[in-house]
Structure formats: C-alpha cells, structure tokens
Amino acid sequence: MRPDKTGRSGDQYFHLLGFPSVSRRNPPLGIRKLYFILTPQVETGLSDRLAADINLLITGVDAVAENALITWFITDDKPGHRHQLEGLEQALGRYTDLHERWIHTRGRLQGIQQALGIKAAPPPHLIVACGHRTHLPALLLRHRYGGRLIVLMRPSLPLRWFDLCVLPQHDPAPAVTEAPAAVEAPAAIDKVLRTEGVLNAITPAPAQDPTQGLVLIGGPSKHHAWDNGAIVAQLQRLKNALPEVQWTLTNSRRTPADFDAAVASTLDAQLTFVPVGQTPPGWLQQQLQQRGCVWVSEDSVSMVYESLSSGARVGLLEVPRRVPRKVPGKAPRKGHSRVTAGIDRLLAARRLTPLDYLVEQGDMLPAGEPLQEADRVAKYIVARKGWLA
Missing domain, CATH: 3.40.50.2000 (Glycogen Phosphorylase B;)
Known part of the structure; x- marks a missing residue:
C-alpha cells in the first residue's frame, strides 16, 4: 500500500495493531477498509477518526467470580449468527464458570469506535465473533484489551489474524493443519477446528x-x-x-x-x-x-x-x-x-x-448419538487454560 501523508504505509499500520504484514498491490476489500479507517491517527487520535462510524451496545454485568472465564461475544444480531454464539455460550457455561459480555455491532464498519472505548474491567480471556461484520471490531478489541479471538465460520480476512476458527465441514478448508477432535490434546492449539455443521443451542432431551x-x-x-x-x-x-x-x-x-x-x-x-x-x-x-x-x-x-x-x-x-x-x-x-x-x-x-x-x-433408521458440537468446541477451549491465560 502507498504511504499516507504521515509517511506510513499500510504495512506499518497493521504492524502497530499487531497484525501480520500485508504486502499486496491489490489487498482484499476488508483490508483496504481497515487501512482507510485506521489512517492516519492510529497512535494518537484513533477515537476521533472513527467517531461517525459507531453504534454499539454492550450488555453484561461487571461482578466477576474468581477464576471465571471472561468471554465477550460479538454479534451482528442476525438470528443464525446469534444462535451459534448462544450455543457456544451455553456450552462453555456447562464446563466452566463463565462471565459473559455481549457486544452488538450495527453495520460492517460500525461498532469500532466504542469497541476501542469500552471500559474493560476486567479484560477478556476470550473474544468470540460470528458474522463478517463483527470481525473488524473483534480484531480491534483484541488489540486494545488482549485475549484470544475465535471466529465461528470462515473469515473473509486473513486466517492468520485470528487465534482459532471454528469451521463447519462444508466451509472451504484453509491451508492449515486442522485441530484434532480429542480434547485431551496438548495445550498448543491449531488455527482450525472442524465441526459437523454450524454450532447451535439444541441439547438432547431425556425423553421424546x-x-x-x-x-x-x-x-x-x-x-x-x-x-x-x-x-x-x-x-x-x-x-x-x-x-x-x-x-x-x-x-x-x-x-x-x-x-x-x-x-x-x-x-x-x-x-x-x-x-x-x-x-x-x-x-x-x-x-x-x-x-x-x-x-x-x-x-x-x-x-x-x-x-x-x-x-x-x-x-x-x-x-x-x-x-x-x-x-x-x-x-x-x-x-x-x-x-x-x-x-x-x-x-x-x-x-x-x-x-x-x-x-x-416401514420405519425410520434409529437415532444415532446426538450431535453436540457446541459442547465439543467448549471442551476443546476449556482444556487449554494455558492458552487462555
């Protein structure tokens, strides 16, 4: 990318945010938007630059139990995306003490200013986003407050910018090693965890x-x-x-x-x-x-x-x-x-x-073992406490 009036190139701005270098003559649209938003005031006046693009609501309580997994869920409020996040939220709550905060973005570029201005007390261990419109706010939240960033479904931005991608089997496979299904695997975590279908909040009933x-x-x-x-x-x-x-x-x-x-x-x-x-x-x-x-x-x-x-x-x-x-x-x-x-x-x-x-x-096939993919992902995350520290 060409330098702006401050003399910095797009690569330098991405480096300031902790992103890997992007050295393409024609970078993806999402990267060009991020470059446009962040220049030229990344270090000193970023909040002023972004003030017109924001409409973000935050829900959640501030009292946090000791050793709780502090998790921020970033949603665009589309029903399908929110349902996936709710499924993982409920599953995490079944395996650990969870302190959740919901952040609602409105529009692809909205939410970023207040995302950078959130009073993070305490900061998150985990940020989970679903939907392309949530990715930029989630990336900037991680840059400002730390924590690991998980996206549900394949991101449009470079995979290396995220800590973990939870991808259904039918999504195109990135060229990275897939995470193993066993939750007993070492604490080191791969970039991609495959699931049978998208996550959901459905759990099996004791009797039907x-x-x-x-x-x-x-x-x-x-x-x-x-x-x-x-x-x-x-x-x-x-x-x-x-x-x-x-x-x-x-x-x-x-x-x-x-x-x-x-x-x-x-x-x-x-x-x-x-x-x-x-x-x-x-x-x-x-x-x-x-x-x-x-x-x-x-x-x-x-x-x-x-x-x-x-x-x-x-x-x-x-x-x-x-x-x-x-x-x-x-x-x-x-x-x-x-x-x-x-x-x-x-x-x-x-x-x-x-x-x-x-x-x-004259009859249906018997029901197999119920799919519980949200639980499997939750176990995978909780088993890696060191990764979340």
Whole structure:
C-alpha cells in the first residue's frame, strides 16, 4: 500500500495493531477498509477518526467470580449468527464458570469506535465473533484489551489474524493443519477446528414422544431449487407411511409465499401447519426436544444439524438441487457443492432416513448419538487454560 501523508504505509499500520504484514498491490476489500479507517491517527487520535462510524451496545454485568472465564461475544444480531454464539455460550457455561459480555455491532464498519472505548474491567480471556461484520471490531478489541479471538465460520480476512476458527465441514478448508477432535490434546492449539455443521443451542432431551413428529420446510437457496408439488407429494407419503404419528409442519422465511395454498390439501387431523410468523421465541427448540421424529427439507442445512443435535430420529425430504447429486462410490461431479456433499455424507453414514427407505422398510433408521458440537468446541477451549491465560 502507498504511504499516507504521515509517511506510513499500510504495512506499518497493521504492524502497530499487531497484525501480520500485508504486502499486496491489490489487498482484499476488508483490508483496504481497515487501512482507510485506521489512517492516519492510529497512535494518537484513533477515537476521533472513527467517531461517525459507531453504534454499539454492550450488555453484561461487571461482578466477576474468581477464576471465571471472561468471554465477550460479538454479534451482528442476525438470528443464525446469534444462535451459534448462544450455543457456544451455553456450552462453555456447562464446563466452566463463565462471565459473559455481549457486544452488538450495527453495520460492517460500525461498532469500532466504542469497541476501542469500552471500559474493560476486567479484560477478556476470550473474544468470540460470528458474522463478517463483527470481525473488524473483534480484531480491534483484541488489540486494545488482549485475549484470544475465535471466529465461528470462515473469515473473509486473513486466517492468520485470528487465534482459532471454528469451521463447519462444508466451509472451504484453509491451508492449515486442522485441530484434532480429542480434547485431551496438548495445550498448543491449531488455527482450525472442524465441526459437523454450524454450532447451535439444541441439547438432547431425556425423553421424546415417538408418536409426535415435526416437519421443517425451507425454500429455494443457492444450492437448491424448489418444487411445491414435490414437497406436498412427499408429505402425503410420509403421513401414509407413519399413520400413528401426529405431525406439526412449519415453514421458514425462505419458503415461497404460494406454498401455504399448495399444502392446504394435505392438512387434516394428522398434519397441522404452524407458519413461522406465528411461532413465539424458543418454539422450535422446545418442539425439537419433545418430538420423537423430525423430517427436514434438505435445503435447510442448519435445521438438519439442529435436528440431529436433539436426539430425535431424523428424515430427509428431497429438494431439487442446482448441482448434480453425488453417486455413491464415484468422485463428485463438477458443480457438486460442499453443502450438498455434507448432506450426502450424513445419508451415507445412515444418520438421515430417506423417504424411500421409510416407505420400503416401514420405519425410520434409529437415532444415532446426538450431535453436540457446541459442547465439543467448549471442551476443546476449556482444556487449554494455558492458552487462555
């Protein structure tokens, strides 16, 4: 990068922040934004430079128990991102005395000024961020107050700027050594910890009713097209195959508006429909802990992994893919996405019941061990007290 009017180059500013040198003629957009924000007053007047870009709210109490793990959660308040953070927060609280603080950013460049002005008493051991808009504030918080920085999902900024990245298997793999799954590994920590799906706050219930079922419907996405008629036909087959089960169906914000009319013909005493707009907070988590079987349209990848975390038996409703399906025993064809590859891997492992299998066999596959990826990540972190010191 060219020097600014103070004579400093972008590399020198990144060095002041403790970031590795960036020596590219055309650095990534995120790095250019960071350079623009920080110049030319990194050392003396940074707070004045950033004053117009901020809208940040902080929640949390200041009383801290001795030996508590002080953790700051940086959120953009998108439901999916916040749900991942909440899952890790709850899991950490199950394995250590946790003192949490939530920092809410508004916009990609907002939050930085007040992030630098937070009265950190006490400073964090751990900063956890989820969502691209949280990365710059999180990096500056770590620079100012210390602590280890963990990001959930693949960052758009250089991986080496973060202490740990928790990445679902379907995210592209950075060219670094992956962290081992065993929590008994040495205190030294690698950059990447892989998980089965994104983290969530679902925990298995002690008992679920096998006569109560839940159907979760998504909608078109980058990886899937949509066909109302095909979904309705599968719902009818599902009802016929398991007539003893009472089903509750809900949709998502991605579901096409005309799906409500299309599904009306299949609704009866056995199948009721609760639109997502009529579900109160916490409704889905409660349903997953009560229902003995859950069927999910395959486009709803997060819902698939949440259902597998609940301990219920999980089935899959097919949705047209925008890329070819993988043929067992053959290499993936061109265009086969990592997201759909993850679904195919779960099918091959018999974690999910295909509808054809249910119709032919008359029953679903047994539930496997519930996925508890938030707990696994929490154990991995807590086992490395020396790394957090």
